[in-house]
Amino acid sequence: MTKVIYTSHQNQLLDGAAFMRNGSQYVDALRDGRQVFIEGERVEDVTTHPAFRGAVRSIAHLYDVACDEQHRDTMTTVFPDTGERVNVSYLIPRSQEDLARRRRGLRLWAEQTYGLMGRTPDHVAGFLSGFAAAPDVFARADKDFADNVVRFHRFAAREDIYAAYTIVPPQIDRSKPAHQQADPHLYAGVKEERDGGIVIKGAQMLGTGAALADWIHLSSIVPLRPGDEDYAISVMVPASAPGVKIFPRRSYAHAATSDYDYPLATRFDETDSLVVYDDVFVPWENVFVYRDLDLVQAQWWQTPAWLLGNNQAQVRLSTKLDFLTGVAKQVAAMNGVDKLPPVQGTLGELAAHATMVNGLLLAAEYNCRIDDDGVAWPGAAETFASTALAPEMYGKLLTVVRDLCGGGLIQLPSSVEDFDNPEIAEQIERYVQSPGHPARDRVRLLKLAWDLVGSEFASRHHQYEMFYAGAPFVVKMRMFQNYDFDHATTLADSALEYDDADDRAPALGVS
Ligand SMILES: Cc1cc2nc3c(=O)[nH]c(=O)nc-3n(C[C@H](O)[C@H](O)[C@H](O)COP(=O)(O)OP(=O)(O)OC[C@H]3O[C@@H](n4cnc5c(N)ncnc54)[C@H](O)[C@@H]3O)c2cc1C
Incomplete structure (x- = not known):
């Protein structure tokens, strides 16, 4: 296997084969004098500022995962014309299998953040790949824009940009x-x-x-x-x-x-x-x-850009719903209610939604369209279906998890520091626990659940799922435009083919 040896922040490898950067190269590149302002002040360094450093570390981790030799087949692809090895999110898919390969890489990344970072580098990489897959569209302008989209895509992949x-x-x-x-x-x-x-x-x-x-x-x-x-x-x-x-x-x-x-x-x-x-x-x-x-x-x-970018969004959503379902299951188990049939039914409802979103992703691959240039577009109806359902679905699922968790989400010590105060720690350890879950473990799980469904961070996620792909009414309209209504209305019309003479529906299967 190729050994990854970086020669500079330009990411070029000594063997000339792979163009991937690692986490610390990403972090170094952020110290570029950018103008970010928060709480009335200019941020000197986003990599160390408490508002950003946690997220910077998470993105850096993604780059490290992509560089890891053990993930090479999942996280990278090779440009066929140059042999350059780049992040799989810059792949221009040419088959159903390419879409599946891309999904596996995006999924590995999404799982690192539990689907909680929506605009990781693979999101816009999908748009840039979609533009570069259809240079003819940009060639309609009388300038060199077709060259620009192709060149920028190549540059973005080689520099492994975010x-x-x-x-x-x-x-x-x-x-x-x-x-x-x-x-x-x-x-x-x-x-x-x-x-x-x-x-x-x-x-x-x-x-x-x-x-x-x-x-x-x-x-x-x-x-x-x-x-x-x-x-x-x-x-x-x-x-x-x-x-x-x-x-x-x-x-x-x-x-x-x-x-x-x-x-x-x-x-x-x-x-x-x-x-x-x-x-x-x-x-x-x-x-x-x-x-x-x-x-x-x-x-x-008229390019696959929106579909490829939002295919990433659906991989992330699918990951997030699995995570949400997993957290709910663990809380139910800790509270000793997971064997109750109604609770199992509620967990089944969460699982059904997670499975449906994943199923739509797979269906989008299965129903991909290969265009005249040989580029594979994920199925449009399946992608829009997922984005159209998410705004209402996500809010509903948050309520389902809140319902399962009950007041335990709120009956929590005010902060981790309460465990350090001997005057109260013993009481907390006595009253905030479950069988097999000492207080610190119980509280850890419920704080995780609260940050997922109730905190300000969680509430922003709700808003995100409602709006990230556009206002809900716009996304539903796009679904309307991409569904096969001809087939559906033909079915509806066929049920009306009565014999006018006696107003009787035709007997099925009888000629
Ligand atoms: C957390 C979050 C992250 C985001 N990240 C990005 C990002 O990275 N990049 C980016 O470019 N954008 C991003 N967005 C913006 C997002 O794309 C927009 O919020 C979305 O396109 C909707 O536009 P708007 O917010 O201006 O809502 P508006 O268009 O103002 O609509 C708000 C509401 O008004 C009503 N309404 C408006 N017009 C009509 C109409 N014609 N008919 C009927 N009802 C109407 C509807 O109820 C609609 O939901 C993000 C948004 C959120 C919430």
Whole structure:
């Protein structure tokens, strides 16, 4: 097997075969002078700041896992034309088996974070791979955008980059199109052309992971109207580019009192940011779409980009539902109720949802479409079905787990420090325990469950599952557009084929 020997942060290996970076290389690259502001202050170093360091460590761990020789077959793929070995998330799938290979790698990554980090590097990698899989779409523009998407994909894979994205304008006044907002530079858009590129001004929401990423993809997925051309762009921007300012929401990791009390928030709070592009220069080579209302939409729907990116999202959701089900089962067992038939039925309901989401993933592979260029697109109806059901399903499942856990989620010591106070520790150890689960173990499991279903971190996850793929009504509309209604309505019509003469339904199976 190839021994992984890094020569520089450029990730090039001595044998020239593999282009993977490890966790410490990722962390080093974040010390780049990026402008991140939180709680009224500029963050000097996201890798050490308490709001971000836990999430940085988790992402670094993912890179280490991908570099680990034992995961080489799962986590890497080889570009057929160059023989370069890269992260599997940059694979352009060409068969059902390629999609399965990709899923196995994404799943291994998702399990490292229990599906609780949505925008790990494999998410936008799926979009970049989808763009590069369909250069003809970008070739419709009279510039070199087709070359740009192919070159950037190759660059991103070779450098093993982590890209976040901001593709939705900030909520200011949704009743007006972009160009009719009170100021033309509220939504991020083109301010001017300069030698060698364009200047962007304005803001975009809601860059999950933007503070932790190397690059940010800036574009628009919301439909734009004539007059909005300046906002119809798709560009790649380094997170540390002059003028990029990242404003994360309140950090749940920073607010957490200890790892023991908030075992998930402290490790997996990827943060979501308003990203301001304050006169940011983008060279032409990093532009994929420029002032083109049709192309800015086509990039999502006429390439496999949206499906590949959201296939990753479904792998992550599937992992998260298995985790949720596992935590619920352990709490029920600890409370001594897991043998009761109604409780088993409730656990079965959780398991049914987890199985359904995983089943849709497998069905999306089975029903993949191979396009004229030989690229495999995951099944659209299956992918949209999962995203359309998730917003309501996730909230319902949180309620199911809360129901199973009862007041035990709340009847907990205020913090791990209570165990260190001899005046109360004995009482806690006496009254907060279950057979086979001394107090510290019982509390550890229930604090985990609370951080999963009830804490501020958990509540953000609920909002995430409702909105990360777009507002629920939009996602359901996409499901409407991608379901085979012809087949369904033909079935419905066939049931109406009565013989008008006697109003009797035809006897089935009798000619
Ligand atoms: C936790 C989290 C993480 C996110 N991460 C990212 C990210 O990494 N990158 C990114 O680009 N975006 C991200 N988003 C943003 C996400 O894409 C948007 O929230 C989503 O597209 C919906 O847009 P909106 O929030 O502006 O809601 P709106 O479009 O304002 O809709 C809000 C609600 O208003 C109502 N409504 C609005 N318009 C209509 C209409 N025409 N008809 C009927 N009802 C309507 C609906 O009830 C709708 O749910 C994230 C969001 C969340 C919550």
